[in-house]
Amino acid sequence: GGGETSVRVERMFGLMDRFLKSDPSSLQKDILDHVEYTVARSRFSFDDFEAYQALAHSVRDRLIERWHDTQIHFKKKDPKRIYFLSLEFLMGRSLSNSVINLGIRDQYADALKELGFEFEVLAEQEGDAALGNGGLARLSACQMDSLATMDYPAWGYGLRYQYGLFRQVILDGYQHEQPDYWLNFGNPWEIERVHVTYPVKFYGTVEDENFNGGKRKVWLPGEMVEAVAYDNPIPGHGTRNTITLRLWAAKPSDQIDMESFNTGDYINAVVNRQRAETISSVLYPDDRSYQGKELRLKQQYFFVSASLQDIIRRFKDSHSNFDDFPEKVALQLNDTHPSLAIAEVMRVLVDEEHLDWNRAWGIVCKIFSFTTHTVLPEGLEKVPVDLLESLLPRHLQIIYDINFDYIEELKKKIGLDYDRLSRMSIVEDGAVKSIRMANLAIVCSHTVNGVSRVHSELLKTRVFKDFYELWPHKFDYKTNGVTQRRWIVVSNPSLSALISKWLGTEAWIRDVDLLAGLQEQAANVDLHEEWRMVRKVNKMRLAEYIEAMSGIKVSVNAMFDVQIKRIHEYKRQLLNILGIIHRYDCIKNMEKSDRTKVVPRVCIIGGKAAPGYEIAKKIIKLCNAVAEKINNDPDVGDLLKLVFIPDYNVSVAELVIPGADLSQHISTAGHEASGTGNMKFLMNGCLLLATEDGSTVEIIEEIGEDNMEFERSRLK
Ligand code: GPV
Known part of the structure; x- marks a missing residue:
């Protein structure tokens, strides 16, 4: 009865009507409770890793409150x-970012010190959570x-790969790839939602079925796997808004394949079921190059189908x-x-919700926007029709x-220009008939x-020129940005x-434009001095890391x-290395007395090559x-050093930049297409040496010509 319920509810509120407190002793108690009950260690004996786990769980509790x-x-x-919707997210570490966004980093630091x-x-x-390749991720x-910080009602959807981007190990100068089984030690930043699951179907046939006096299509799938949600709370800064990155993992489905269990081969039946998990097992490490692999296509559909079922369920809750x-x-x-999401929405609306085709199409045309990240032809996905x-x-x-x-429709607009029609077609009739996903x-x-x-x-003048001429209103751009929360704070x-x-406020942490206020202090020598000290401390940290990783001692007085x-021909690490060889040569051939004029330099290169990208791997070996x-040339000493930093990832970037x-x-x-590293270096006060490409062009406009030197080589 109602009476009993209200007693229960009252009791529950009595126990829960407060948020977790963030004074030092509450934090300490929470951490120690997690040491004992979550990590299951004695509070009198636990190491740094166990302390991290307990700490992370106490932060997680606070995230969950806000998330609810x-x-x-x-x-x-x-x-x-x-x-x-993204197949890749390069989140890196979560601890510092979370406590900073929650505004309780100092409280935690004090609590831990005691x-x-x-x-x-x-x-x-x-x-690191390395569920992605590079800039896109x-x-x-x-x-x-940023979406969380700016109070948007946003969701990220992706895949919970068991193996993230490979670890790079350098042996004899060559890159070797090792698996990144990142979940080995547990992941306190995710919440497994055992009840948020959806069936995802593959293969099979399509049959015609009688329906309302007409015909309709029914898909009779041949395989079914289950998608299970793992939620990663994303806290905004200076707001309680905490949004969700929902990643899907594949699990065997209970609803199918009971057949094989009845044939008596129990062991093989179990093993076969287990194969479902391979769908979300590994991130494809090829950056900007597409191969028509079935597993990759399966990953794409798996995550698209689960996400859309979730999105449509949420819509139907109130509509x-x-x-x-x-x-x-x-x-x-x-x-x-x-982009399979497009066909999937049509399929759900027409086949499952029984909307007529044109009504469904009208809806589809209003809901999708598409961000493209490259102009390189090998980056454009073409899925073989077979x-x-x-x-x-x-x-x-x-x-x-x-x-x-x-x-x-196109024929009505542009006439029977068959060249153009075939260029613009979604279907490519080549040696391998395929679907142009772009x-x-x-x-x-x-x-x-x-x-x-x-x-x-x-895009407008070359790659998608035909489309731009047809639909100029569709084309837009949003120059990439990076979050100053992670890349400065x-x-x-x-x-x-x-x-x-120097700004007299922390408001810049939410509003990056306020950094422009520093201009007023541009000539302030005290600021310069403090700035130099900051740089020096960061260089010392980096020098220690370099020595620990490679044994190479570098001088912090040198220019870093x-x-x-990522290693790519178009990014021209090769040009950089040739420049370094030239610099070495110049130093070697110089009069000894001239060497005092050389600015000592430590050249640092880091990045992964796609495992199948031979030239990129050779560039690493050359470096x-x-x-x-x-x-090892004592004659050159501190005037020039070259360091290849192995296993470049988000946390290494946080240290190097x-x-x-x-x-x-x-x-x-x-x-x-854009580049985002340039922005991260720039906001840390670093000089950029750059070509006029991608977002650098806009950076030049932002900083103004006073803050740059132009060098143009013209072919005569
Ligand atoms: I396509 N990008 C990436 O990291 N991986 C890809 O597969 C593709 C693009 C990058 C671009 O190369 C960068 O210029 C850009 O800044 C970044 O995506 C984010 O837009």
Whole structure:
């Protein structure tokens, strides 16, 4: 009865009507409770890693409180939600970022000190979540932080790979790849949602079925796996808004394959079921290059299908008419990787919700926007028709139907220009008939956005020229950004303190434009002095790390000249290395007396090569061979050193960027869609050596010509 319920509810509120407190002794109690009950260690004997685990769990509790409040708030408000679909998120570590965004970092540091622990030391215990390759994936992570901070009702959706991006080990100068089984020691930053699961279907056939006097298509799938949600709370800074990154893991489904259990081969039946988990087992490490692999396509559909079931379920919780869908749902496609979502929404609306085709199409055209991150042709996904037909036969039909209607419309607009029609078709009739995922995404999205102004210009004038001429209104760009929370506050605490001191406010942590206020102090010598000290401390940290990793001793009085990013021909690490060889040669050939004029330099290069990218791997070997030569030449000494930093990742970037004096962004002009490293170095006060490519062009405008030197070589 009601009486009993209200007693129970009252009791529950009595126990829960407070938020966890953040004074030192409450924090200490929470940490020690987690040592004892979560980590299951004695509170009198636990090591740094166990302390980190307990600390992380106490932070997690605080995240969960806010996360619940955020869910309740948005459920009541029912705003239009942003769904960011991405196959990659490079989150790195979560501890420091979380406590800083929650505004309780100092409280934790004080609480730990009394227990005999250093916050920074414990933070170092955390491994990186490396569920992505490079810039695209780190951009996703920065965007989540900003969406949370700016109070958006946003969700990120992706895959919970068991193996993240491979670890890079250098042996005899060569890159070797080792698996990154990052979940080995548990992951306190995720919450497994055993009840948030959806079936995802593959293979099978499509049959015609009688329906209301007509025919309709039914897909009879041949395989089914279960998607289980893992929620990663993302706290905003200076707000209680805590949004969700929901990652899907594949589990065997109970609903199918009972057949094989009845045949008596019990062991094999279990083993076969287990194979379902391979779908979410490993991240593809190829950056910007697409191969038509079945497993990759399966990953894409798996995550798209589960995410859309979740999104549609949430919509249906408070709505019954799909015409309202575009008012409540925005789907952002992070590159073409999730573009099967387009066909999947059509399939659900038409086959499962029984909307007629045109009504469903009207809805689809209003909900998708597509971000593209490259102009390189090898980055454009083309899915072989044979592959799609066997894995997702109904989706192939839907894509053909979309293409048919679209080409008919197109003929009316541009006439029978067959060259152009075939270029613009979603289906490519080549040696291998395939689906052009970018064309699908452009046709079905209301906005196609580039990641910098020049990138967008190249899309309009070259890569997608035909489409731009047809639909100029669709083309837009949002120049990439990075979050100053991670790239200044987390990674460079001393600079962060300096900025707040000289600006007289911490408001810049939420509003990056306020950094411009420092201009008023540009000539202040006290500020210069403090700034130099900050740089020096960061360089010392970096020098220690270099020595620990490679045994190479570097002088902090030298200029630290850094190039860190994925290894790619277009990014021209080779040009950098040739420059270093030249510099070495110059020093060697110099009069001894002239050497005093040389600015000592430590060149630092770091980055991973895709395991199958031979030239990139050779560039790494070359770098290490040149380093070997230079670093062991006593004649050159501290005037020149070259260090290849192994296993470059988000945490290494957090260490290297604050210690850099000069950073290189020297891609062949027209090739780097945006670049985001340039911004991270810049906001840490580093000089950039750059080509006019991607977002660097806009950086030049922002900093003004007073703050740059132009060097233009012209071919005569
Ligand atoms: I396509 N990018 C990436 O890291 N991986 C990819 O597969 C593709 C693009 C990068 C671009 O190369 C960068 O220029 C850009 O700044 C970044 O995506 C984020 O937009």
